Structures are given as structure tokens and as C-alpha cells.
Amino acid sequence: MAQEEDKSKSTDKGKGKVEDAKQTNGVNGTQEATKDGKKDAISGLGTEELSAEDQKIKDELDMLVERVTEDDTSLYHAALDAIKDSIKTSTSSMTAVPKPLKFLRPHYEQLCETYEKWPAGADKDALADILSVLGMTYSDEGDRRDTLKYRLLAPSTDLGSWGHEYMRHLSLEIGEEREKRLDEEQSTSDLTNLAHTLVPFFLSHNAEADAVDILSELEIIENIKDHVDENTYARVCLYMVSMVPLLTYPDNNRFLLTAHDIYLKYKRYPQAIALAIRLNDMKLVRDDFYAPEDRAMRLQLAFILGRQRICLDLSEEDLEDSELQEALNNTKLPEYFKTLGKELNVLDPKVPEDIYKSHLESSRTAGLTNNDSARHNLASAFVNAFVNAGFGDDKLMLVEGGPNKSWTWKVKEDGMLSTAASAGMLMLWDVEMGLDKIDAYTYVSENEVKAGAALAMGIMNSGVKLDTDPTMALLGDFEDKPVSVKVASIMGLGLAYAGSQNEEVFATLYPLVGDSSLDMQISSMAALSLGFIYIGTANPDISEAIIGTLLDESYRARLNDKWARFMALGLALLYFHKQEEVDVVVETMKAIDHPLAQPTSVLAEICAWAGTGTVLKLQQLLHICNDHVEEKEDKDEDGEESKEEAEEKKQQMESQQLVQAYAVIGLSLVAMGEDVGQEMVLRQFGHLMHYGEANIRKAVPLAMGLITPSNPQMKVYDTLSRYSHDNDIDVAINAIFAMGMLGAGTNNARLAQLLRQLASYYHRDANALFMVRIAQGLLHMGKGTLTLNPFHTDRVVISRVAAAGLLTVAVALVDNPKQFILGDNHYLLYYLVTAMHPRFLITLDEQLQPVQVNVRVGQAVDVVGQAGRPKTITGWQTQSTPVLLSYGERAELEDEEWICLANVLEGVCILKKNPEWEKP
Numbered sequence: 045m046a047q048e049e050d051k052s053k054s055t056d057k058g059k060g061k062v063e064d065a066k067q068t069n070g071v072n073g074t075q076e077a078t079k080d081g082k083k084d085a086i087s088g089l090g091t092e093e094l095s096a097e098d099q100k101i102k103d104e105l106d107m108l109v110e111r112v113t114e115d116d117t118s119l120y121h122a123a124l125d126a127i128k129d130s131i132k133t134s135t136s137s138m139t140a141v142p143k144p145l146k147f148l149r150p151h152y153e154q155l156c157e158t159y160e161k162w163p164a165g166a167d168k169d170a171l172a173d174i175l176s177v178l179g180m181t182y183s184d185e186g187d188r189r190d191t192l193k194y195r196l197l198a199p200s201t202d203l204g205s206w207g208h209e210y211m212r213h214l215s216l217e218i219g220e221e222r223e224k225r226l227d228e229e230q231s232t233s234d235l236t237n238l239a240h241t242l243v244p245f246f247l248s249h250n251a252e253a254d255a256v257d258i259l260s261e262l263e264i265i266e267n268i269k270d271h272v273d274e275n276t277y278a279r280v281c282l283y284m285v286s287m288v289p290l291l292t293y294p295d296n297n298r299f300l301l302t303a304h305d306i307y308l309k310y311k312r313y314p315q316a317i318a319l320a321i322r323l324n325d326m327k328l329v330r331d332d333f334y335a336p337e338d339r340a341m342r343l344q345l346a347f348i349l350g351r352q353r354i355c356l357d358l359s360e361e362d363l364e365d366s367e368l369q370e371a372l373n374n375t376k377l378p379e380y381f382k383t384l385g386k387e388l389n390v391l392d393p394k395v396p397e398d399i400y401k402s403h404l405e406s407s408r409t410a411g412l413t414n415n416d417s418a419r420h421n422l423a424s425a426f427v428n429a430f431v432n433a434g435f436g437d438d439k440l441m442l443v444e445g446g447p448n449k450s451w452t453w454k455v456k457e458d459g460m461l462s463t464a465a466s467a468g469m470l471m472l473w474d475v476e477m478g479l480d481k482i483d484a485y486t487y488v489s490e491n492e493v494k495a496g497a498a499l500a501m502g503i504m505n506s507g508v509k510l511d512t513d514p515t516m517a518l519l520g521d522f523e524d525k526p527v528s529v530k531v532a533s534i535m536g537l538g539l540a541y542a543g544s545q546n547e548e549v550f551a552t553l554y555p556l557v558g559d560s561s562l563d564m565q566i567s568s569m570a571a572l573s574l575g576f577i578y579i580g581t582a583n584p585d586i587s588e589a590i591i592g593t594l595l596d597e598s599y600r601a602r603l604n605d606k607w608a609r610f611m612a613l614g615l616a617l618l619y620f621h622k623q624e625e626v627d628v629v630v631e632t633m634k635a636i637d638h639p640l641a642q643p644t645s646v647l648a649e650i651c652a653w654a655g656t657g658t659v660l661k662l663q664q665l666l667h668i669c670n671d672h673v674e675e676k677e678d679k680d681e682d683g684e685e686s687k688e689e690a691e692e693k694k695q696q697m698e699s700q701q702l703v704q705a706y707a708v709i710g711l712s713l714v715a716m717g718e719d720v721g722q723e724m725v726l727r728q729f730g731h732l733m734h735y736g737e738a739n740i741r742k743a744v745p746l747a748m749g750l751i752t753p754s755n756p757q758m759k760v761y762d763t764l765s766r767y768s769h770d771n772d773i774d775v776a777i778n779a780i781f782a783m784g785m786l787g788a789g790t791n792n793a794r795l796a797q798l799l800r801q802l803a804s805y806y807h808r809d810a811n812a813l814f815m816v817r818i819a820q821g822l823l824h825m826g827k828g829t830l831t832l833n834p835f836h837t838d839r840v841v842i843s844r845v846a847a848a849g850l851l852t853v854a855v856a857l858v859d860n861p862k863q864f865i866l867g868d869n870h871y872l873l874y875y876l877v878t879a880m881h882p883r884f885l886i887t888l889d890e891q892l893q894p895v896q897v898n899v900r901v902g903q904a905v906d907v908v909g910q911a912g913r914p915k916t917i918t919g920w921q922t923q924s925t926p927v928l929l930s931y932g933e934r935a936e937l938e939d940e941e942w943i944c945l946a947n948v949l950e951g952v953c954i955l956k957k958n959p960e961w962e963k964p
Contacts, residue, residue: 172198192217289657346371353543373509378474422459427821429466464496468503495532502536538573564605575617612644626652639699650710655842657718668707701739708743712751749782755931784819791828849878904934
């Protein structure tokens with residue numbers, strides 16, 4: 045019965061809404077063509093019968109208006125109060141205009157005229173107050189902004205009593221009026237003052253978005269700091285930070301800075317320091333680090349900075365604090381990682397065959413893919429390195445009997461370098477244990493093995509800093525060494541000190557950049573390593589040295605070398621996340637008459653806007669991809685083309701194609717980290733693949749892998765799986781690598797199956813098969829415990845060093861995989877190490893001892909702008925730490941026994957006992 049009653053009530057309500065809507069007949073009167081017809085429709089007069097109740101309200105209001113327009117001033121005050129009460133107390137369904145507004149509408153013009161006649165005073169203000177509300181019904185007529193006009197004429201403190209809709213309407217008109225006044229160069233101070241009376245109302249009524257929007261519209265977002273309190277600041281900051289990708293420079297930075305200051309005011313240090321990192325402001329980061337008094341909180345901030353690889357200049361007393369140093373320098377990372385491995389029971393080393401599962405490949409080709417060739421063994425070395433990365437144990441390299449018994453001797457010359465270097469991957473982050481094992485390789489007579497050992501040092505030391513600094517001591521001196529050892533040492537230094545701004549390494553590498561007597565490969569790798577070490581600093585010395593090299597006429601021939609692109613990339617990395625500051629480089633490149641200039645300027649721009657999701661940049665890059673590159677027909681007077689001209693044309697053509705390829709990579713680099721932008725860009729890739737030239741088609745699969753690394757979305761890997769059978773073998777090879785990047789460290793079963801099928805399909809193509817093996821190694825990276833995703837801290841902060849590593853490998857593959865990775869320079873794949881990080885959650889107490897707590901792990905839910913206290917995760921499972929977190933997952937503590945000092949449960953978190961907690 046009760047259900048039936050509810051039903052009938054709801055249908056009555058529905059009917060009521062329909063009736064109201066009918067009466068309104070278009071709230072803003074957009075139905076009728078003529079103005080009179082329009083007024084008629086809205087007032088609801090003459091078209092339909094009114095109920096007795098409505099008729100009574102109408103008659104009453106007509107009488108009150110009559111009193112206001114008469115000459116008897118004594119009646120005004122009471123009549124105005126009665127009209128106000130009538131409007132404020134009228135309740136109406138959400139879809140209908142309140143009845144008093146409807147019945148007063150025909151009298152609006154008459155009341156406006158009355159207002160003009162009255163002398164100044166309280167009655168005139170009260171009438172303006174009413175006209176401001178009635179003005180809402182006239183807002184659609186021409187350029188009328190009567191709500192605002194009369195509000196400015198009637199100063200009032202109690203605006204909120206007119207209700208939410210009125211306040212929103214008023215804020216809308218303030219924005220429109222301000223634009224008009226700015227065009228006419230008039231003052232807007234009265235609008236600003238009015239906005240300040242609206243903001244507290246919005247904040248107290250859970251409309252944080254409206255409050256932020258109006259201050260943003262008036263370009264005074266900084267003032268929100270004065271209006272927030274304990275209860276509202278968290279929601280306001282959450283909304284502001286989520287808006288940042290949709291704003292243009294410099295508004296995006298103003299929003300971040302304002303949210304940062306609010307967090308700091310309320311002692312939310314982890315949130316504040318995360319925003320300081322996003323702002324790329326080292327002074328701010330340092331100030332935030334020293335803001336908390338509590339040592340445990342400072343240790344937590346040190347772990348956040350360690351994850352971002354930021355080296356701080358510490359005060360004297362902090363240099364004595366070994367635990368703080370360890371947290372900042374990631375020294376304990378291998379220990380925590382192995383704790384996780386033990387918990388998940390994955391410490392036992394795996395061999396490549398455990399990954400390939402050749403017995404599952406189709407029987408027809410199973411025997412053929414397992415040939416014991418040097419190429420196949422090299423692939424196995426990479427697979428072994430990726431799969432056992434960081435566990436310090438394997439069955440191919442770190443074997444009894446030392447280097448002479450290791451896998452190194454199963455490959456040919458250039459393969460020895462990569463194979464020996466794989467030992468560094470196995471000992472990742474564990475410098476103290478790894479030094480002896482890798483040192484053994486330096487005594488082997490082959491130069492390639494020595495070079496591999498040098499690179500292994502750098503790989504092992506990536507992201508970890510020791511006080512003794514062994515890497516600099518071992519790699520810093522490469523005088524009189526063969527080219528291979530020099531290059532490996534330079535690359536090793538770049539990997540080991542990425543993001544550290546180490547001056548000693550600078551002094552070692554800087555002279556190599558502009559030295560024209562050196563091999564181009566050495567100069568370029570030195571520039572790239574400096575780019576890694578000083579990433580995002582816009583260091584003037586390095587950028588001048590690289591630009592000087594590009595400007596130097598004597599260098600012109602050398603710049604045609606294939607390695608020159610890495611010098612350009614080194615320059616681009618200096619401006620990572622610098623946004624507008626990159627314009628200097630772009631302008632300089634316009635002045636350089638060399639085919640390399642334009643690709644360099646595109647690279648610099650995409651680095652400067654990486655991870656920002658800036659729509660204007662995406663449009664600019666799409667325009668570059670749209671250009672049709674054609675060969676120009678230039679003949680000399682005899683109609684013959686000279687050899688130099690032909691060569692120059694060819695270079696120009698290649699330069700144009702490289703520009704487009706970089707633009708495609710840039711699309712994903714700029715859009716990564718912003719979900720809507722990602723969706724749009726993935727859709728664009730489909731079009732580029734259909735209609736693009738060969739150079740664009742080669743870049744698209746890589747860009748698809750780069751946009752969401754370690755996040756295998758079905759729609760993306762299905763598309764890549766199609767591209768992996770493309771007629772153009774370069775497109776197919778890049779698609780295979782992208783599949784590896786997409787699933788890196790996830791053990792995704794569907795991807796593993798697709799890659800096994802590809803291994804059978806390409807069993808006769810050595811290059812494609814090599815890439816399938818690499819992709820299989822990446823998929824099972826760290827036995828499924830590592831990630832390549834450069835975003836961390838709840839996907840808010842982008843690790844510059846990680847993004848740079850991914851970009852470097854993409855640049856090596858972008859136009860021709862055989863040029864570097866499938867040629868002799870496969871060791872460039874190790875640039876991925878800067879992006880490799882455990883995707884764990886480790887919980888420690890204030891003494892940094894491991895503590896096991898129960899956490900719920902589930903899909904993160906976006907709660908921006910939702911009212912109340914919504915759940916932030918969905919579909920969760922309870923696990924005890926340490927736990928693995930996949931892309932898009934979030935963890936919460938199960939109960940309130942512990943308080944987490946970090947703002948998100950991710951990486952290494954310090955927990956504090958909750959003094960108020962009582963056991964249930």
C-alpha cells in the first residue's frame with residue numbers, strides 16, 4: 045500500500061511540474077517571436093485560466109504595485125516589504141519560475157520608471173533590491189543586465205536571502221559586465237567589491253566551484269585565501285587543482301600557487317610540496333621542506349622529494365641526520381623493494397624462457413623461434429634484465445665463476461655492451477652490493493664489456509645517491525679510453541645523476557659539448573646527459589653551448605650525423621615544464637639555417653608543455669601533422685640539378701618529416717596525465733594513421749604507448765595489435781614496442797598472449813622478433829612490480845626524469861627503428877631505467893620501522909565538486925601492507941588506528957598512532 049501511495053504522490057508531483065512548466069510556457073520566453081507575445085507567454089495571462097489560489101496572489105501583487113506607483117509615500121515601505129516577502133516565501137518546483145516573479149513581470153517597466161522618479165532614500169534602495177531580482181526574467185532581452193544594474197544601485201549585505209539561483213545569475217552578469225568594461229577601459233572596482241560579497245555565500249553553501257569561478261573570471265583568484273576556512277579549504281583546493289589542466293599560462297600557475305599557499309596555511313605540507321614541485325620552483329620546495337617542525341613529517345616530505353629525484357641543499361644539522369639523508373637519497377629503496385618481493389613471493393629469479401613460454405606458441409613455428417643465435421641471446425639478456433630488475437639475482441649474469449661464465453660471451457661484439465650493462469639493471473638501486481659484482485666486468489679485456497660495465501654503474505645508481513659517490517669516481521675519468529667506453533660512461537653519468545644538477549658532473553661533461561675535434565656521438569651524448577642532469581632548469585651555460593654548436597658554420601656537416609638529434613633533445617630537456625620560457629629557444633632556432641633547427645624547436649616546445657594538457661599546444665601540433673610534405677622541384681639553368689642541391693633537398697625533406705614525427709610524439713607528451721585530453725588525442729591518432737604519411741604512421745604507435753605507459757587499456761592495445769601486423773615493418777615494430785610500454789610491469793595476460801602470437805607470426809623476421817622479446821620483457825618488468833608511468837602522488841605530479849627517459853627511447857625509434865635500437869645502439873633502451881619505479885605502498889612508523897596495517901585498495905573515484913563526504917574509492921579489497929597499486933588505484937587505511945602523514949597512500953608512507961583511537 046505504502047508503495048502505491050508513494051507512486052501516486054510522485055505522479056502528482058510530476059503532474060504539478062508539467063502544469064507549472066505549461067504555465068511558464070518557456071521560462072525565459074523563447075517561444076514566441078514577438079516581444080509582446082513573449083511577455084504574454086511568460087506572464088501566463090490571457091492564455092489560460094488561473095486557479096483561485098493563483099488569482100488571489102496575482103490580485104494581491106497587482107494591488108501592491110498600484111500602491112508603490114501612487115503618490116502616497118506612506119504606503120511605500122509596507123508595500124515593498126510585502127512584495128519582498130511574497131517573492132522570498134514563494135515555493136515552486138525546480139523547473140518553474142516562482143509565481144510572484146511571473147505575475148510581477150508585466151509591471152516591470154512601470155516599476156523601473158517609478159524608480160527613476162523617486163528621490164534617494166531607503167524606499168528607493170528597497171525598490172532597486174526588488175528590481176534586481178525581477179531583472180532575472182528580462183536577462184534574455186538584448187544586452188540587458190538589470191540584475192547587476194539595480195544590485196549596484198542598492199547596496200545590501202543580505203544577498204543570500206534571495207536564493208541560489210539569484211546569486212548564480214548575478215555572478216554570471218558580473219563576468220559579462222566586466223568583459224564589456226575592460227573593452228571600454230572603464231573601472232571594475234565596484235564589480236570586484238560585489239563579487240567579494242558573493243564568495244562567502246557560495247562557500248557556505250557547498251558551491252565552492254561557483255566561488256572559484258567568479259574570482260577566476262575577475263582574475264583575482266588569490267583573494268580566495270581570505271574567504272576559506274577549516275571546513276571549506278580542502279574542497280576549494282581540490283577543485284582549483286583539478287582545473288589547472290584546463291587553464292592557459294599564466295593562470296594555471298596562479299591557481300597552483302594559490303592552492304599551495306592555502307595548503308601551507310592549514311599545515312597540509314605534503315599537498316603543498318607536491319604543488320611546489322609542479323610549479324618547478326626550487327625555492328618554494330625548500331621552504332616547504334623546512335616548514336614543518338615535526339621530524340616525522342619532514343621525513344615524509346623527504347620520501348616525496350626522493351621519489352621526484354630532487355636534490356636539496358640541506359642545512360648543517362640535516363646533513364648529520366642519516367635517516368633524513370637516506371629518505372631523500374632513496375638509499376633504502378632496494379631494501380623496501382625486496383621486502384615487497386618477499387611478501388609477494390617473487391624473489392626467485394626467472395629465466396627468459398619463463399617469459400616466452402615457447403611451448404604455448406603455435407606448434408608450427410615453436411622450433412624456429414628458439415634458435416640459439418647471437419641476436420636471440422641479446423634479446424634474452426634484455427628480457428632477463430627487465431624481468432629480474434632490482435632483485436639482485438638471476439641465472440644468466442650474476443653467476444658463480446664471475447663474468448667469464450656469464451651470458452656476456454653468448455653474444456657478438458656490440459651486443460656485449462648491452463649484455464654487460466644488464467648487470468646494472470639486475471642490481472638496480474643497490475649500489476653498495478652491486479659495486480663488487482659489476483667491478484669484476486671492468487677487468488675483462490674486451491672494450492665492449494668494459495663499456496658495458498661503465499653503463500651498468502650508471503644504471504644501478506639511477507635515482508639513488510650515496511655520500512661516497514662511487515659512480516663519479518669510476519665514470520668521471522674517460523681520457524684515452526676508446527669511443528665505446530667514453531659513450532657508455534657519459535650515458536651512465538646522465539642516468540646516475542639525472543635531475544641532481546651535480547656541478548662536478550657538469551664540469552666533466554660540459555667541455556665535450558662544443559669540442560669539434562670529438563666524434564659527434566660523444567658530443568651529442570654529453571649534451572643529452574647534461575639535459576638529464578639539469579632537466580627543467582633552463583641552465584643558460586648548457587643551452588648556450590648547444591645553441592652555439594648549432595650556429596657554428598664549421599659544425600654544419602657534423603650536424604647531419606644521425607646522433608645530432610640527441611644534442612637537440614638535450615637542449616629540449618633543459619626547458620622541461622618551463623612553458624613560456626621556451627620561446628627564447630624557438631625564436632633562436634628560426635635564425636638558424638640548418639635542417640636540424642626546426643625539429644629542435646618542436647622538441648623544445650613539447651618538453652616545455654609536457655604533461656600540462658594545454659589545448660592550444662595540441663592544436664598547434666596537429667597543424668604540423670596536417671602539413672603535406674612535398675619535394676620541391678629546383679633545377680639550375682641547364683635544367684640539371686647539382687649534387688649538393690639534391691643532397692640539401694633530401695635533408696630538408698627528412699627534417700620536415702622528423703618535425704612531423706616529433707609533433708605526433710608531442711601530442712601524447714602534452715596530453716598525458718589529463719584524462720579528457722588523452723581520450724581526444726587517442727581519437728586523433730586514428731585519423732593520423734588513416735591519412736598520415738609514412739613518417740607520421742611510424743610515430744603514431746609509439747605515441748600511443750607513450751600516452752599511458754603501464755596502463756594497459758583494452759581499446760589501446762587492441763588497436764596496437766592491429767598495427768603490429770602493418771605492411772610497413774617499421775610501423776609494426778614500433779607498435780610491438782608500444783605494446784610493451786603500455787603493459788610495462790603489469791603482467792597483463794591478454795597482452796602476454798598477443799605477444800606470444802606475434803612471436804610465432806614474426807619467427808622469420810629477426811628484427812621484429814627481437815622487438816617482440818623486448819616487449820615481453822617489459823610486460824613482465826620486475827616480475828610485475830614496477831611501473832614506467834611518470835605520474836605519482838595520486839597522478840598529480842609528473843616525474844620529469846621519468847618522462848625524459850621515455851621520450852629519449854621514443855626519439856631513438858621514431859622514424860626508423862633500425863637506425864639505433866635495432867642497429868648497434870640497442871643500449872639506448874636502458875634510458876627506460878629513469879622511469880622504472882616500484883608501484884608499491886610501504887608503511888613505516890615514525891622510527892622508520894616497517895609496520896603492517898590493513899588497507900583498502902580500489903579504483904580511484906574523482907570526487908571534485910561532489911557534495912558531502914563521498915567515497916574516494918570503489919570496488920575495493922582489503923589487503924595488508926606492503927601492497928601493489930595498479931594505475932588508477934587508490935588505497936585507504938581500514939580504520940583510524942593510524943594517521944598517515946602523506947596525503948595519499950602511495951610509495952613510502954609514514955604512519956603515526958592516533959592518540960584518540962579506541963579499540964572497538
